[in-house]
Amino acid sequence: MDNNDKILETKNLDLYYGEKQALTDVNLPIAKNKVTALIGPSGCGKSTLLRCFNRMNDLVDNCRITGKILYHDEDIFRPGNDVVAMRKKIGMVFQQPNPFPKSIYDNVAYGPTVHGLKDRKNLDAIVERSLKNAALWEEVHDRLDDPAMGLSGGQQQRLCIARTLAVEPEVILMDEPCSALDPIATSKIESLIDDLKKNYTVIIVTHSMSQASRVSDFTGFMYLGKLIEYGGTEKIFTSPDEELTNNYITGRFG
């Protein structure tokens, strides 16, 4: 991958929870404006790696990290890095939709408001644009003051994506974003992910190999805290180099 195409890259990344090593020497490039999927069996470290990209593991007691993560060629762990500003650029969507107990409008306006924007006209424009980009505007534009909790699960997840988009990130981290959703809501999120990569870089953790092959351009296969193989999604799913990857994608273990 050309250096200009890389937005993030882990270099010799090791992570320990206390004595337990959860990531070992992970070297993974993330291509700009593409979708990268992280797959592998339960407990292999997918979510741990995802959380490293916006330093969410800083909040975990006993967690120690060595190695680097370069974001636009600068190490995100360097002393003095503004973590709040970085998390604005590298947003996160979780497994369970987690809207605030506020109105639809206020959920989306929350981030920009916290970052100091007060002008109602500007906020209105951001809310509309974010909801449109999250493919939710058509369904909610006439009830923006209704409680977000009244939306369906799939709508709540798209609202959470809109909330992330409202602060103009470059990268969106998604941790199993469809695992709490039914197949119809899942397919809406999957087609949204495809649209999002025009303007954003997406990294998605998924248990579903079919989802990884549908939505991603690149795939990393992890096992026991190591990145076993990384490459174009089609190659990983049709002719991987490693026997372990082949055994996983053909369902010999899971």
Ligand SMILES: Nc1ncnc2c1ncn2[C@@H]1O[C@H](COP(=O)(O)OP(=O)(O)OP(=O)(O)O)[C@@H](O)[C@H]1O
């Ligand atoms: N806060 C924590 N403290 C201690 N150990 C942890 C913590 N979070 C995760 N682990 C351990 O680190 C390893 C990797 O966990 P992680 O959740 O990243 O895996 P995963 O591949 O995302 O799994 P799953 O698919 O089940 O979500 C596991 O052995 C897990 O038990």
